[in-house]
Amino acid sequence: MLQKKDVVVVGAGPAGLAASIEAGKAGASVLLVDLNLKAGGQLFKQIHKFFGSSEHRSGTRGFDIGNQLLDEAKEAGVEIWLGSTVIGLFPRMKVVIEKGMDSNKKEVITVQAKKIIIATGASENVIRFKGWTIPGVMGAGAAQTMINVNHVKPGRRVVMLGSGNVGLIVSYQLMQAGCEVVALVEAAPKIGGYAVHAAKIRRAGVPIYMNHTIVEAIPGEDGCVSKVIIAKVDSNFMPISGTEKELEADTVTLAAGLKPSVELSKLMKCECTFNGVFGGSIPLHNESMETSVEGIYVAGDSTGVEEANTALEEGKIAGISAAEALGYLTAEEGNKERTEIWKRLDALRMGPFGERRLAEKNNILEEYRIRVGAPSKEELMEVDDDVDD
Amino acid sequence: MSMINTGFLEYDELAEMQKMPTDERYAKGPVAVIECVQEIPCNPCEAACKLGAIKIGEPITNLPILDGDKCIGCGICVAKCSGLAIFIVNKVYSATTATIAFPYEYSPTPDVGLVVEAVNRRGKMICDGKVVKVMNPLSFDHTPVVTIEIPKEYADEVRSMRRG
DSSP: OOEEEEEEEEOOSHHHHHHHHHHHHHTOOEEEEOSSSSSSTTGGGOOSBOOBOGGGTTTSBHHHHHHHHHHHHHHTTOEEEOSOEEEEEETTTEEEEEEOTTSTTOEEEEEEEEEEEEOOOEEEOOOOOBTTTSTTEEEHHHHHHHHHTSOOOSOSEEEEEOOSHHHHHHHHHHHHTTOEEEEEEESSSSOOSOHHHHHHHHHTTOOEEETEEEEEEEEOTTSSEEEEEEEEBOTTSOBOTTOOEEEEOSEEEEOOOEEEOOHHHHHTTOOEEEETTTTEEEEOOOTTOBOSBTTEEEOGGGGSOOOHHHHHHHHHHHHHHHHHHTTSSOHHHHHHHHHHHHHHHHHHTOHHHHHHHHHHHHHHHHHHHHHTSSOBOOHHHHHTTTOOO | OTHHHHSOOOHHHHHHHSOOOOHHHHHTSOEEEEOOOSOOSBOHHHHHOTTOOEEOOSSTTSOOEEOTTTOOOOOHHHHHOTTOOEEEEETTSSSSEEEEEEEOOSSSOOOTTOEEEEEOTTSOEEEEEEEEEEEOOGGGTTOOEEEEEEEGGGTTTOOEEOOO
C-alpha cells in the first residue's frame, strides 16, 4: 500500500533534521529517511565546540547539537526511518524506500510525497598513491567515526594528509583519543583551515609539512601500513625526487575535501552546475532552496560543501518553503523567516574563509534565475501518465 | 602572514594584528590574551564575558577586541572559545614568576602541584611549569582550564603543556 506524507526528507544530518523540524512544526506530516542507524549525520562525530553565532548554538559541541535536534524533531512529530535508503524517485513524487536494511524485516515501501527535500550530504575525496589500498589507509571521516563514535583507535601513529578544517580537527581529536599524529602533510603552500585549529595541533607538537605530499604507504610483514614516504612537491604538486622522508606510522588518514552527493538530484533531472568552491557538480536552487523541479528542494552539503551551521540554516529554509508551498505557512510568514535566515547565512559566509562561498552562492542563485527562472513540473510527469499507483 | 603557512604566530606578530594587553594592564594582574587573528564567523567569547570586556558585534566575523579595564582574568572565555585561542596571562604572579592559564582537553587532566613541561606555540618545551590551578566546572563543558606557574620571562611564549 502506498503511504502518504506531505514532506519526505532524505538524509538526517543537520540540513535534513533542520528541514524536517521546520516543516513538522508548521504542521506538515514529515518522513525523514536515513541510511545510518542513528540520525544526526556527521554531528555525532563532532566532539569539538562549534563556531558560529552564540545565538545559534555555537560554543556547543556537535554531538550535543545532534541530541538537541533529535529532541526537536520528536517534538515536531517527525517520523524517522533509520537504516533505510531511498532506492528510487519516481514520477509524481513517489519515493521508493528500502526500509530496515540491516534487519530481517527489510521491506520496500513506496511513499507518496507532496514535497521532497534532498539533504544527502557529501562524500570524501580520495588521494591515490602507491599503497593507498593497504589496510591502515582511510578517510579522515572514517578515523573520526572510529574514535568518536565507536571508541576504537585506528592506529597508534597517524600521518594526516590535508590541512583543511577536517584534517586539522581530526588530527586534534586523534590526539585526544590517545593516538600520536606524526605529521600533517599539505601539498599547498598554506594551511587550508582555520589558523586556530592549526595552532591547537602545533601547540601539541605536531609537525606540519607544507608543500609536501604522500608518495607511498609501505606495508609491514602483516600487510598493514608500517612506513609512510612523504616528499616535497613542486609548483605543479608533483613530488620532487630526492626530497623523500620516511615516517614510522601505522595509519594514514586522508582529508582531501568532500564532494556533494547529487545522485538523487540528478535522478530527478534537477538542473546542475559545476562549482569548484562548493566541491563539484551541484543542483541549482533559488532563495527557497527549491531546485529546477517543482517540489524538490535541496539543502546542506548536497548542494555545496560547507559546514554544519550553513547546512542547518539552509535546511530550515527548505523546510519552511516546503511547508509554505503546502499552505501550512502564509507567504508573509515564509518570506519573513527566509529573510532572517539568509541574513544569518550571509554573516556565516563573511570573512576570508567565507567570502568566496558568499560570492559563489550568489552566482548559483543568479544562474538559477537565468537558466531556470521558476521551477517547472517534473519532466516525466506528463509522459508517464499510466504509472500505476 | 606566517600563521597560515606554519600554524602559529609569535607574540610580536600577534601584537601587530591584534590588540594585546598593554604593559600597564599586565602590571595589574591576570588578563585575557586573545590569539584570534582571522575573521571567522564565531562569537561565543563575546557572550561568555559577563563583564562585557570582549566585543565582536556585527558582523560576527569581526575580530574580538578586549577591553583590558573591564577584564578581570577570570578565565571563563578560555573555556568558551571554540578555537581554544584565549589564554589568561598573569605577569605579576610573584616577583619572579608568571602564570599562564590555557584550555587543556586531553586526558588525563593534570592535578594541582604537578610539574609539567611548559611548551610554546609550536609545541617546543621551554621550561618546567607547576600546575597551580585547574578549573573544570560543568559550565566549561569538558574544557578544563589549567594554570601553570613559569619563570616570568617566558610569559609571552609559553601557551600549553606537553601531553602526559
